[in-house]
Amino acid sequence: MNYAFAVKWLKAFRDSAESICELYADDFVFEDPILDQYQIRDKGDLARIFVLYANKDRTNGYGVHNFRIRGYEGDHRSGLIRWEWSPEDCANFIGIDVVDKPFFTQGHTFHIYDDEGRIVRESSWWDSGAIMTAVGVPGVQKPQFVAKTAVPA
Template identity: 35%
Template sequence: MNLEHVTRWIKSFSRSADEAVSYYAEDFDFADYPLEQFIRNDKAALRRAFLPFANQDPSSGFGIHEFSVDEYIGNKDAGLILFSWKATHCGTFFGLPVKDDREIVTNGMTYHIYRNGKIAREIVHSDQIHVVQQLGYPVEIAHFWEDPAFGR
């Protein structure tokens, strides 16, 4: 695959869950660790997992989502996709209330293995610590490695 292909794939999430699912092989293994979604060979379940991202109704509470590809590192067989994600009009995120209709922005990465031009394996990880901070919750990220006394 290439940057053009994975950009079409990631943009499909905002348009239609069915379109997004069409990029996956019949026998696939999907894992989104932050969302605790682990789906294997069940396109109906994958479609349900993708439905909120295609929402176009700001009043639904599911949010309006935008994805973009920042970089593709790979080839036609496998690749790492660095992506950005933005959501507005979310009622909650990970069960936490989103106050004042604030915008949520983060980035992440997903690893694809392709078979016959389709996604056969996907592993997703995204930065949720900064999302929780954006929601106004106190999260301290200790940079212990910057302390010269650490590890002596």
């Protein structure tokens, strides 16, 4: 596919779960190992996963989810989409209280496409540590980098 398809795919998340699912072939495999989602092959199951991201109600605690494309590399058979994501008005994410704790993360999704341009394989990876650091999960903190100084010879 191409950059325009990647934009269409991310915009579909704000529209509806059905809009996203229309971009997948009938025979597909979806994986998001960070959320322990493996080998999803049913569009009904896929829609249940994606329905959260199309939420438009800022008062229900599910949040309004903003995605932005950072880049696309690929061709008509496969591609890697680099993206960033930040929700607004979210109360809970993966069991973590995030009320009034804004966060942002980046990720990438690898797609394989069929001859009609539909997704037949997807694998998404994203930085859950950035979220946990941003919302102050106990025991998770931003790594401190120490510059190495040159040792005289």
